[in-house]
Amino acid sequence: MDILNNHWLALPFLGSAAAIILRQDLPRTFDGKVVIITGSSQGIGRELAFQLAEKGARLVLNARNEAKLQAVKAELASSGAVVTTCAGDISKQADCERLINTALEQYGRIDVLINNAGVGIQYPMEQLQPDVLHTVVETNLLGSIYCTYYALPHLKKTKGSILFIGSIAGIHGIPSSNVYAATKMALTGLAESLRLETFASGVHIGIAQLGFTQNDPDKQHIGPDGNLVPCPKRDPSMVSPQDKVAKGVIEMIEKRQHKRVFSGLGKLLYYLNRISPELVNLILRSQIRRFGG
Numbered sequence: 001m002d003i004l005n006n007h008w009l010a011l012p013f014l015g016s017a018a019a020i021i022l023r024q025d026l027p028r029t030f031d032g033k034v035v036i037i038t039g040s041s042q043g044i045g046r047e048l049a050f051q052l053a054e055k056g057a058r059l060v061l062n063a064r065n066e067a068k069l070q071a072v073k074a075e076l077a078s079s080g081a082v083v084t085t086c087a088g089d090i091s092k093q094a095d096c097e098r099l100i101n102t103a104l105e106q107y108g109r110i111d112v113l114i115n116n117a118g119v120g121i122q123y124p125m126e127q128l129q130p131d132v133l134h135t136v137v138e139t140n141l142l143g144s145i146y147c148t149y150y151a152l153p154h155l156k157k158t159k160g161s162i163l164f165i166g167s168i169a170g171i172h173g174i175p176s177s178n179v180y181a182a183t184k185m186a187l188t189g190l191a192e193s194l195r196l197e198t199f200a201s202g203v204h205i206g207i208a209q210l211g212f213t214q215n216d217p218d219k220q221h222i223g224p225d226g227n228l229v230p231c232p233k234r235d236p237s238m239v240s241p242q243d244k245v246a247k248g249v250i251e252m253i254e255k256r257q258h259k260r261v262f263s264g265l266g267k268l269l270y271y272l273n274r275i276s277p278e279l280v281n282l283i284l285r286s287q288i289r290r291f292g293g
Helices: 007-013 016-022 043-054 066-077 093-107 130-158 178-197 242-255 264-275 277-286
Strands: 034-037 058-061 082-085 112-115 161-167 204-210 220-222 228-230 259-261
Touching: 034 043, 034 093, 043 058, 043 066, 043 242, 058 066, 058 093, 066 082, 082 093, 093 130, 112 130, 112 242, 130 161, 130 178, 130 220, 161 178, 161 242, 178 204, 204 242, 259 264, 264 277
Parallel strands: 034 058, 034 112, 058 082, 112 161, 161 204, 204 259
Antiparallel strands: 220 228
């Protein structure tokens, strides 16, 4: 049997880069488009990079960990993907400006900005050090604002897209996700305001409200003292696979969709919150121990 002529049989035995080669028959809806993805060395950001490469995008990848970032770049480039990187911390305004300038210097245009980078945290507020509050807000909120600020004039020229990676915690607060939920709710407000401001320019603004998503085995989040600690294990029955989530995010850009709530739990929370926020409060209070409260 010629394994290269049996695409889907081959995929389980090959890496992500090889999968790109095998799936050249996929619609190349991003052919030649320049896509910036923050937080793309792991998780959803990394999966987005591989799926967009399959669709012909020219990529600009960003993360703080340069070694991981270069490893992703090498894997993508080995399959023929067009990719450049810009290591940096999006909580720093100068690093965000440098990221946007890198895309312009490399490709001369920007078509899509995916504000994916963020940090997770799940502790009652009274356990957190003040510096931790700053870190979460600066990364999850200001990082997206800075990147959007510098990219927006160039996206107006291409009538491109800005996609924010939000959370169901941006629909209704979740116990022990206080400052995290605050930043995700703020992203919702940011997306809604920008959609109104940019309507006449043709720029697409979207926000993906993600539910619990599969984590990389080595993923960490911020502890109450600011040090990184392993993420808690999630119930597999409540977790969405990274490839499914990334596919949905890309569909939002292709269809220029403004908002999508991911996962069954997220949709339930969204509609219940619209009908009866107090009922949502009662449900979440009954589950508070599961969230570390």
